[in-house]
Amino acid sequence: MSSQAEPTEDFEGIAARAPNRHAAFQPHRKGAMGRAHDLLHATPALVPMIVLIAAVAVFGLVLGGKFFSPFALTLILQQVQIVGVLAAAQSLIVLTAGIDLSVGATAVFCSVIMGKLVFDVGLPAPLAVLAGLIAGTAIGGLNGWLVSRVRLPPFIVTLGMWQIVLAATYLSSGNETIRAQDIEATAPFLQFLGGKLQLGGATLTFGVILMLLLVLVLAYALRSTAWGRHVYAVGDDPEAAALAGVDVHRTLMSVYLLVGLICALAGWVMIGRFGSVSPSATTGVIGNIQSITAVVIGGISLFGGRGSILGAFFGALIVGVFELGLRMAGANPQWTFLLIGALIIGAVAVDQWIRKVSA
Amino acid sequence: MPRPARRPGLALGAIALALLGSGAAAADPVGACLITKTDTNPFFVKMREGAAAKARELGIDLDSYAGKVDGDNETQVAAIETCIANGVKGILLTASNTSAIVPAVRQARDAGILVIALDTPLDPIEAADMTFATDNFKAGELIGQWARARLGAEADTARIALLDLDISQPTVGVLRDQGFLQGFGIDIADPKKWGDESDPRIVGHDVTQGNQEGGRRAMENLLATDPSLSLVYTINEPAAAGAFEALKAVGRDGAVTIVSVDGGCPGVENVKAGVIGATSQQYPLLMASKGIEAIAAFARDGTRPEATEGKSFFDTGVTLVTDAPVEGVESISAEEALGLCWG
Amino acid sequence: MTDPVLSARGLVKRYGRVTALDRCDFDLMPGEILAVIGDNGAGKSTLIKAISGAVIPDAGEIRLEGRPVRFASPIEARQAGIETVYQTLAMSPALSIADNMFMGRELRCSGIMGTLFRRLDRRAMEAFAREKLNDLGLMTIQNIAQPVETLSGGQRQGVAVARAAAFGSRLIILDEPTAALGVKESRRVLDLILDVRARGLPIILISHNMPHVFEVADRIHIHRLGRRLCTIRPADHSMSDAVAFMTGARTPPDVMEAA
Numbered sequence: 001m002s003s004q005a006e007p008t009e010d011f012e013g014i015a016a017r018a019p020n021r022h023a024a025f026q027p028h029r030k031g032a033m034g035r036a037h038d039l040l041h042a043t044p045a046l047v048p049m050i051v052l053i054a055a056v057a058v059f060g061l062v063l064g065g066k067f068f069s070p071f072a073l074t075l076i077l078q079q080v081q082i083v084g085v086l087a088a089a090q091s092l093i094v095l096t097a098g099i100d101l102s103v104g105a106t107a108v109f110c111s112v113i114m115g116k117l118v119f120d121v122g123l124p125a126p127l128a129v130l131a132g133l134i135a136g137t138a139i140g141g142l143n144g145w146l147v148s149r150v151r152l153p154p155f156i157v158t159l160g161m162w163q164i165v166l167a168a169t170y171l172s173s174g175n176e177t178i179r180a181q182d183i184e185a186t187a188p189f190l191q192f193l194g195g196k197l198q199l200g201g202a203t204l205t206f207g208v209i210l211m212l213l214l215v216l217v218l219a220y221a222l223r224s225t226a227w228g229r230h231v232y233a234v235g236d237d238p239e240a241a242a243l244a245g246v247d248v249h250r251t252l253m254s255v256y257l258l259v260g261l262i263c264a265l266a267g268w269v270m271i272g273r274f275g276s277v278s279p280s281a282t283t284g285v286i287g288n289i290q291s292i293t294a295v296v297i298g299g300i301s302l303f304g305g306r307g308s309i310l311g312a313f314f315g316a317l318i319v320g321v322f323e324l325g326l327r328m329a330g331a332n333p334q335w336t337f338l339l340i341g342a343l344i345i346g347a348v349a350v351d352q353w354i355r356k357v358s359a
Numbered sequence: 360m361p362r363p364a365r366r367p368g369l370a371l372g373a374i375a376l377a378l379l380g381s382g383a384a385a386a387d388p389v390g391a392c393l394i395t396k397t398d399t400n401p402f403f404v405k406m407r408e409g410a411a412a413k414a415r416e417l418g419i420d421l422d423s424y425a426g427k428v429d430g431d432n433e434t435q436v437a438a439i440e441t442c443i444a445n446g447v448k449g450i451l452l453t454a455s456n457t458s459a460i461v462p463a464v465r466q467a468r469d470a471g472i473l474v475i476a477l478d479t480p481l482d483p484i485e486a487a488d489m490t491f492a493t494d495n496f497k498a499g500e501l502i503g504q505w506a507r508a509r510l511g512a513e514a515d516t517a518r519i520a521l522l523d524l525d526i527s528q529p530t531v532g533v534l535r536d537q538g539f540l541q542g543f544g545i546d547i548a549d550p551k552k553w554g555d556e557s558d559p560r561i562v563g564h565d566v567t568q569g570n571q572e573g574g575r576r577a578m579e580n581l582l583a584t585d586p587s588l589s590l591v592y593t594i595n596e597p598a599a600a601g602a603f604e605a606l607k608a609v610g611r612d613g614a615v616t617i618v619s620v621d622g623g624c625p626g627v628e629n630v631k632a633g634v635i636g637a638t639s640q641q642y643p644l645l646m647a648s649k650g651i652e653a654i655a656a657f658a659r660d661g662t663r664p665e666a667t668e669g670k671s672f673f674d675t676g677v678t679l680v681t682d683a684p685v686e687g688v689e690s691i692s693a694e695e696a697l698g699l700c701w702g
Numbered sequence: 703m704t705d706p707v708l709s710a711r712g713l714v715k716r717y718g719r720v721t722a723l724d725r726c727d728f729d730l731m732p733g734e735i736l737a738v739i740g741d742n743g744a745g746k747s748t749l750i751k752a753i754s755g756a757v758i759p760d761a762g763e764i765r766l767e768g769r770p771v772r773f774a775s776p777i778e779a780r781q782a783g784i785e786t787v788y789q790t791l792a793m794s795p796a797l798s799i800a801d802n803m804f805m806g807r808e809l810r811c812s813g814i815m816g817t818l819f820r821r822l823d824r825r826a827m828e829a830f831a832r833e834k835l836n837d838l839g840l841m842t843i844q845n846i847a848q849p850v851e852t853l854s855g856g857q858r859q860g861v862a863v864a865r866a867a868a869f870g871s872r873l874i875i876l877d878e879p880t881a882a883l884g885v886k887e888s889r890r891v892l893d894l895i896l897d898v899r900a901r902g903l904p905i906i907l908i909s910h911n912m913p914h915v916f917e918v919a920d921r922i923h924i925h926r927l928g929r930r931l932c933t934i935r936p937a938d939h940s941m942s943d944a945v946a947f948m949t950g951a952r953t954p955p956d957v958m959e960a961a
Contacts, residue, residue, distance in 0.1 A: 041849065072444045079437050175527040179458045179482065225820045226808035229801050236794035243792035245777050245806025274436060275462035280527050282431040305796045327441040330422040333398070 040354050044299040045311035047350055051297075051343070052314045052321065059325035067328055070202035077208045080320035082107070082269055084211045084313060086287050087294035088218055089262040091312040092255050094295050095222070096235040097304025098147060098154030102139070102161040103263050104287015108279065109169045110136040110267030115178045115277030118187040125189035133264040139165060140260015141253065148252040158288075166284055173279040180275030193272030207269040214262065215313045222309060231255060236305030293340060294319060297347045301355065318343065388420045389658040390447035391651060394438045396455045398425035400569075401623055402643050403453065405701035406477065409644030410451060413651040419658075421651070422447075429568065430527065432456040436463040442472070449473040449654030451491075451647065457530055458482040473657040475664065477646045479531050480672060489653070489664040490672035491646045495534035495620070496541075498639035499592075501679040501688060502618040503542020505637045506590055508685035509616060514543070518588040520581040521553065521564045522574055522598050528552055532594050535620050536564075539592045562588055567598040574601025582609060593619045596626025596638060603634045622680055624700040630680055631693035637681035640696055646675045705768060707732050707873055707904050708753065708784075713762035715748050722748040723759060724928035730873060735895065735905045737915040740925030741948055747877075749925065750908055754786040754875055755779030766872060777806075785870030789878045791862045795851035800824070800831040802850050803865045834868040835861070838897055856887030860894060867898045874898065875906045880914055892918055912941040924948050 040046055060068040067073075086103045093100040110132040117128035139161065146157045183190050193207035222228035230251045233241035242248045266287075271277055283290075298315030300307030319340055326336045393410045395403035407423050414421035422445070424438035432455050442450050443466065450472055454460045457479060464474050464486050476487040484490055507514050521539075524532030536553040540561075548555045554564050562585040567573035574593060581588065582605060591606075593599035599619040606612040612634075619626060622640025629635045653664040667674040678699075679690040710728040714721070722745040730736050740746040751757035753764065755773030764771055766782055773779040776786065793802045809823045809830075810816035816823070828846045835846075840860045850858055859879055866874040876895065880888040888911075895918055899905055909915050915922060916936045924931045924947050931947060932954040946952040 041852070042847075066445060069444075075440055075444055079440065082433075170526065177456060177458045177527075180462045181483075220819075224822050224824075226810070226822060227820070229797065229805065229808065229822070232797055233794040233801075233805055236796050240790060240792040240794055241805065243776060243786075243788055243790075244794075244802070245780060274432065274459055276456075276459040278432060278456055278459040280430050280432075280456065281459075282427065282433050286427070305794065323437065324441060324444075327422075327424065327438065328445055333425065 037354070040350070043308075044306060044351075044354060045308045045314060047347070048298045048311050048314035048318060052318050055318055055321045055325070059321060059329075063325065063328050067325060070200055072324065072328070074202040074204060074208075076317065076320040076324050077211075078203070078205055078273065079324060080316045081205070081207045081211045081273060082266055082283055083287070083290045083294055083319070084316040085214060085262060085266040085269055086283075086291035087298070087312045087316045088211075088214050088309060089259040089266070090288075090291035090295045091298070091300055091307070091309045092218070092231065092259050092262075093154065094235075094292075094300050094302060095231050095304060095307065096252060096255055097238075097302075098235075099158065099292065099302070100143070100154065100259060101158040101288040102143065102165055103259070103266070103291055104283045104285065105162045105165040105169065106136055106139050106260060106263035107266035107270060107287060108281050108284035109139070109165045110264035111270045111277050111281075112169050112173045112267075112279050114190055114268065114271065115183070116172060118190065119178055119182070125187035128187070129190065129268060132267060133261060136262075136264025136267065137257050137260040140256045140258070140263065143260070144253045144256025147256065148249045162288065169279045169284060175279050177279070178277040183271070183276065190268075190271050190277075191275060193269050194275060195272070205272060207272045210265065210269065214265070215309060218309050227251070227254065232305050234304075290319070291316075293344060297340075297343050299347060299351060299354075301351050302348075303355075306351075306355070315347075388418055389655065390420045390422070390442075390445055391654045392438070392442040392445075392447050392450045393421060393423045393647065393650075394435055394442075394450060395423070395425045395453045396429050396431075396435075397427070398423070400429075402478075402621065402701065405623075406453070406643040406647040409647035410651050413648035417651065417655045419651060419655060426455050430455050430525065432459045435460055439463040439467050443467055443470050447472060448658040449475065449650075451475050451477050451650040451654070452487070453477045454479050454481055456527075461486045473654055473663065475650045475653060477650055478641075478643065479529070482530065484671050489666065491650050491653075491664075491675055492672050493641035493646075493677050494670070494672075494674050495531050496538035498620045498641060498677045499535040499538020499540075500542035501538075501639045501677065502592070502620065502637050503539040503544075504688045505542075505679060505681060505685055505690070506539075506592075506616060506618050507543045508688060509636065509683065510590065513589065515560075517560050517590045518562050518585055519543075519560050519590045519592065520562045520578070520585075520588050520602075522567045522577045522581075522591065522593045522602055523553060523564055524569050524594045525566050535594060536592065539618070567594060567601065569595050569598055571597045571601035571604075574598030575605045576601075578602035578605035579608075582606070582611075586611070589615055591615055591617045593617060595619060595621045596623055596629060596635065599626070599635050599638075600629060603629075622678070622696060622700055624697065627680060627693050627696045627700045630682060630696070633682075636683065637679060637690070640678045640680045640691075640699065642675050642677075642699070643701055649673070649675065704732055706730055706765075708764070708766050710749075710753070710764045711762060713749070713752055713759045713764070715745075715752060715757060715759050721928055723752065723762075726762070726925075726929045728753070728923065728930060729933075730904055730906060731921070733899065733902055733904055734920040735899050735907055735918050737907045737909060737919035737922045738925060739909065739912075739915060739922060739944065739948055744925045744948075745928040746908060746925040750786075750875060750877065750906070753779070753906070754784060780869070783870060783872030784875065785866035785873075786875040787859075787862045787866045787877060787879060789881060791858055793850050793858060793862060796849055798847040798849055799835075799853075799861055800828045800846050802861065803827070803831045803834070803868065807869070830868075831864075834864045837901075838864050838867065838894055840864055840894075854887065855883050856890055859883065859887070859891050863891070863894055863898065867901070867903060870903060873904045873906065875908070877908045878910065879907070880909065880911055888914065912944065916941055916944075924954070926950060 089103050113135050114128045114132035117123040117131055118125050143157055143161055146152050147154050195206045197204045230246045233246055234248050234251045238248050294316035295312045297318055298311030323336050426434045435455055467474050474487045476490040478492050480490045481487045523536055533553055537547045537550050540547045545558045563581050565577035565580050567577045591602050593602055596619050599617050606615050616636040619635050619638040626638050630638055656662045666672055680696040681690050682693050684690045706729040708730040713723045713726040715723040738746050752759045755776045755778050804827050809826050811821045811823045815821040832846050879891050922934050947954045
């Protein structure tokens, strides 16, 4: 096997003669492929960013000024604001090696609570919003407690919670939509996040700004605070994290509580975007899959501990760009699903490649 | 570079190419959008065909969009926004959530776009510039009147099951249901919702999502409640087909009369085969082609479509289809209806 | 004779009907490397867990520098100055060397960035990590921010030992540090252990590898049937003696005195 002609008996001696640096660190991989690998390893959000820029460029070339207008480009932001916020929540859970199927349902439920408290109970709108945010946080906390203390798998916990919350939404609302006109007349504060900043042709809603701020704050917290490092460590290997001195339970609880709160915020964003409160909103049913799609395309590993929330944001934007671009091009919407499907598989393949570390 | 087809439909590798070059044509034609609830229901497929044919004839550039599932408001809002971004002249819309879509519709109208609601009126109805629709209440009323006459003396002791669309009670479902009950001679209490009637002849309401699977399940549920039913109202013909399967399974298919609404070709075939006693036929193709004509007129000189006299919408008509005509209710035979059917 | 850094008397731990520790004693002297050997199931890992806080003994007493202590968790043991390098290393592969060294005891920036924004003082942490690795001759690191998973097994062990040495003020426990390593890397880790001792920190070394144990240990604690059978000096006995004692094939001459 080996061409080395050293006698094997004296292995200790050979080892002793080896350069006397203990466990020295040496660069090992070389070449363009290796360098790309290292770069992606360090900055996993790079792939979705490149895909995003390429997608914008291609659609811009094809559709011309119609697509490359401030109106259309900011429209994408408006169209992804709900999924973007949910994807931020989903990222946190996925980083802890979990998955949350209840994000969309929680968002819809919280929006219904906000609406119901104003219209059925007569609470002032800001209090109703606060109550909705608290309800979302509570749902997240319950998920977190079941995952962290009772030690049930996150998939099962949130699968159940998804159904429970959806049913609670329908039961509590009789599935009646609260009309935009009524909200506008009685409680415009509920639609606050639908407010607009007009900059030339560009339109930024407060919901979009909230999404951008949320992503930036979370990116900072995950990168530059001890809490963020703990989230990664817990997702990477919870036992190792515990042995290294991380309070795994507290970290998980903080993540799930925060995710519940973010989902409730998404509910508020929904009222802003659609004007109305609609218990049958599709987000309740497919919001989880949409957010997981964004997270996966964004290069966050479903095995936890790897990836960045910026990637998930880019992932949501990629889906938004594809959807708007293909729609504007008049393509059958099924092409969007087909391309998104291909992107998902591609993203996971890249993730596996990044994780493969040559020794 | 040759201009590729606007709708890519070939090999997978052609996607990227198909994307390229669908840019604006030399002289911008009038653009129009058709937004339907889903793109799987044959009713909407037919609507799309009707719109596309008329658009070709009038030289209008038509893009079609659809929600992912029935009730999908979000995708429809995104579609409206796309149409605004594309600078179309008019939008034909079959709303999934008639009240939740209203702010998006207002945005489009603010951008100077003519918005016509097809088939399903918005809530409120004046949120759209005009509604081109079947009179769904009348559609229900026709089958109600027919059923009453058909059952004759038994009508007073009938056991009625109602298979509706969805628990969210979309307007179309409510109108048909309440029309049917009124036509049959039952006090409908609040005409804005079903389920509040107190007539003892009603066995119960259940929902079907308007498909065969849901129709069968709902029928089974109601059969379990009362196996002696004699009359079944169904929201549409797929639901009716499902209900028939459930009745057949318990051997009551001959003893129960099924009525429905829609007039799709499979439904009309079922009338012919005796599965469905009577159905009210509507004309989606007509709605869509009239809608395109209205957009063309609006683009030409700004004329807006007008409502049918005495109604708040443009009525595209409805006809009772049955092979067992009764006195006092006008109807056409299944054979005739096959020539007019869709899907 | 000096006082032990850490001593245990009469430790008992039962799991149902199994007695893992049976009135076990233990002593670690200042500045020494004490190897703990024993057959599988002898209870040595329970002993180590009791000392590192991972297991709470049913009875008995542990004294650290003469004062009685009770650890409810590894974190408490760590706060008392006892650092453990687990066989699994307890590192997060995807995180950097510096992140791993400071996991659970991160440094925050001073001023408002630290208190309000809770910003990590990355520069200080990286400088500290670099210094500690340097101290142990583990340098030539290209990038202290490189993820641990890009390191070889020996390098990871090195980082783990460096972490323990940097933060362990009383003693450090090494659990099978060479078990997963090749010959060359084992050699380096053994040198590293000797380096740490040279800096005055006592070490408890759990290992199955007799040559390694005999090479670096000052004393060897032989564990059998849930208790300390005897403590020997490597100079006084051969490896086969140790194995014979450990497996019960022979009774050590001074067993009466040691127990």
